[in-house]
Amino acid sequence: MSTIPYVEEPVGNIHDKKPPREIETIKSTWKGRLWDTFDLPSDQRKLLFKVDAVMLTFASLGYLKNLDQQNINNAFLSGMKEDLDRHGNELVTAVTIWTVGYVIGQIPSNLLLTRLEPRFVIPSLELLWGIATLASYAVKSYKSLYALRFLVGLFESGFYPGIHYILGCWYSPREIGKRAMIFWLAGSIGSMFSGFLQAAAYTNLNGVHGLAGWRWLFIIDAIITLPIALLGYAFFPSAPLQDKKAWWLTQEEHELAQWRLTSIGRAGRSKWNKDKFKKLFKSWHTYILPFLYVIWNNGGGQQAMGYWLKSFNATPAPVPGVHFSVPEINQPCSLIFAATLLKIDLYANITGTKVLYWFQDFGSGAGPLILTWINEICSDDTEKRALLVAAGNDLAYVFQSIMPNFVWKTVDFPEARKGWTYSLCLAVLLSEWYLQDRHHVIVVHGEA
Numbered sequence: 001m002s003t004i005p006y007v008e009e010p011v012g013n014i015h016d017k018k019p020p021r022e023i024e025t026i027k028s029t030w031k032g033r034l035w036d037t038f039d040l041p042s043d044q045r046k047l048l049f050k051v052d053a054v055m056l057t058f059a060s061l062g063y064l065k066n067l068d069q070q071n072i073n074n075a076f077l078s079g080m081k082e083d084l085d086r087h088g089n090e091l092v093t094a095v096t097i098w099t100v101g102y103v104i105g106q107i108p109s110n111l112l113l114t115r116l117e118p119r120f121v122i123p124s125l126e127l128l129w130g131i132a133t134l135a136s137y138a139v140k141s142y143k144s145l146y147a148l149r150f151l152v153g154l155f156e157s158g159f160y161p162g163i164h165y166i167l168g169c170w171y172s173p174r175e176i177g178k179r180a181m182i183f184w185l186a187g188s189i190g191s192m193f194s195g196f197l198q199a200a201a202y203t204n205l206n207g208v209h210g211l212a213g214w215r216w217l218f219i220i221d222a223i224i225t226l227p228i229a230l231l232g233y234a235f236f237p238s239a240p241l242q243d244k245k246a247w248w249l250t251q252e253e254h255e256l257a258q259w260r261l262t263s264i265g266r267a268g269r270s271k272w273n274k275d276k277f278k279k280l281f282k283s284w285h286t287y288i289l290p291f292l293y294v295i296w297n298n299g300g301g302q303q304a305m306g307y308w309l310k311s312f313n314a315t316p317a318p319v320p321g322v323h324f325s326v327p328e329i330n331q332p333c334s335l336i337f338a339a340t341l342l343k344i345d346l347y348a349n350i351t352g353t354k355v356l357y358w359f360q361d362f363g364s365g366a367g368p369l370i371l372t373w374i375n376e377i378c379s380d381d382t383e384k385r386a387l388l389v390a391a392g393n394d395l396a397y398v399f400q401s402i403m404p405n406f407v408w409k410t411v412d413f414p415e416a417r418k419g420w421t422y423s424l425c426l427a428v429l430l431s432e433w434y435l436q437d438r439h440h441v442i443v444v445h446g447e448a
Contacts, residue, residue: 021259026174036175044260047253051170054235054248056179059163060186061228062126072098072149075214079202083212090142092404097146099401101153103394109158110165110390114269114383117243118166122159123232129155130229134222137215160187161390164368168375168385169239170257172264176375180368241268242382267380280384285377286391292430293370293392298399299426 026032032039037048076091084090112121132151139145167179201220202213211219237246240257249257270276280286371389378385407422 021263036178043253043256047249047256047260048175050248050253051237051257052179054237054246055166055170056182058228058232058236059167059183062122062159062163062225062232075217079212080214083214084139084142084145089405089409092409094142094145094149096401096405098149098153099397101150101155102157103153103397103401105154105157106161106394106397107387107390110161110386111383112158113162113165113239114242114386117238118162119233119236119238119246122162122166122236123229125155125158125162126225126229126232129159130222130225133218133225137211137218161371161393164371164375164389165386166237166239167372168266168379168389169241169261169382170237172260173376177369177372180372181365184365184368239268239382241266265380267382269382272383276381276383280387283384285374285384285388289374289377289388290392290395293367293374294396294399295426295430296366296370297393297396298403299423299430 026039029039037045037052040048072094073091081090109121109125129152132148132155136145136148136152139148163183164180167176167183171179201216205211205216206213208216235248237249238244240254241261245251245254371392374388374392375385378388403422406418408419412418
């Protein structure tokens with residue numbers, strides 16, 4: 001008789017005769033509130049130190065690719081529009097085409113992570129993404145830009161939902177939220193840094209070797225990304241319940257990682273069959289949870305501040321004597337109170353409008369927590385967890401590939417009244433949808 005465990009069972013040493021490890025009560029301290037590992041036993045602290053060092057470093061550096069998502073906007077504001085000789089909705093079209101590629105790849109790549117080792121899948125996507133980004137510096141027309149934006153979106157698609165899924169393969173409920181927020185924060189830093197990097201590239205590299213500053217930014221993106229992808233092949237961890245031990249963990253640490261997950265009901269790989277499909281499509285999780293993320297993701301305003309600053313340079317000028325250079329246009333942070341921006345006179349109080357734009361993304365931190373919630377609620381089915389984490393992000397971008405063409409048109413900036421109305425309506429809907437989700441969790445799971 002075979003001694004190999006069924007795939008539904010946690011992978012481990014089936015010949016180990018040591019008594020089963022008992023779950024220890026964790027006493028909360030003030031240090032643990034600052035960082036959760038301070039309250040854990042020493043062996044778990046050592047394990048999580050290693051996992052954090054590798055996982056969060058790779059995830060955070062990789063998510064600095066958010067530079068690229070901002071760079072297409074910054075490049076458009078820094079000379080691409082004029083160099084490629086177009087003055088219509090080309091930016092919105094380029095973003096939409098990127099989104100199409102991003103949408104196509106997300107669910108397949110996340111499901112692939114449940115069947116192949118993530119240490120091969122994620123770095124490979126990173127490598128291809130870096131190559132496509134590098135090629136973007138040489139575009140001569142919007143047609144070639146559109147083709148490359150599709151490939152960039154396709155290769156980027158597996159990273160964000162994939163990292164969230166992998167976080168759920170390693171961390172417990174008391175740990176995963178912090179790591180998800182650190183991962184998101186890296187992307188926010190990338191977005192913020194993009195403006196400064198574009199300003200520096202335009203100021204210091206514009207014209208070097210005959211290349212415009214906005215072209216240099218794509219080259220810089222690739223230089224940052226390609227080494228990270230290569231390091232990922234060596235260091236990025238796979239899922240402890242379904243893949244081989246990472247070389248930088250001992251066997252005891254690998255088994256401890258498995259025990260930590262099985263003790264909280266986290267499941268490993270299982271087969272797709274008729275019953276699994278039936279259970280998936282009958283679950284309220286499938287229909288309710290992803291749309292909470294969809295509403296949140298689409299409720300934020302587009303990056304309107306750059307268009308507003310650029311509008312001061314128009315002829316005739318809306319405010320005579322006020323002018324902003326390319327570096328100044330590329331250096332705003334951004335959030336919004338949709339109702340205010342819906343009615344505000346953008347030129348009556350320039351300083352006040354700047355401050356309002358700087359707060360444009362104030363509520364965006366809710367996104368990773370929503371995906372963390374999906375990770376936890378679907379903890380007992382790893383395929384379902386991978387699917388719904390990807391589905392939430394995927395469907396969000398389906399809407400983003402369509403709605404900007406109607407409510408966030410480039411030609412409507414900087415006022416964009418229709419866009420802010422749309423943002424305000426989604427903000428109200430998000431509050432109501434969250435209350436409905438919370439009600440389902442309380443009724444079905446008996447917890448808030």
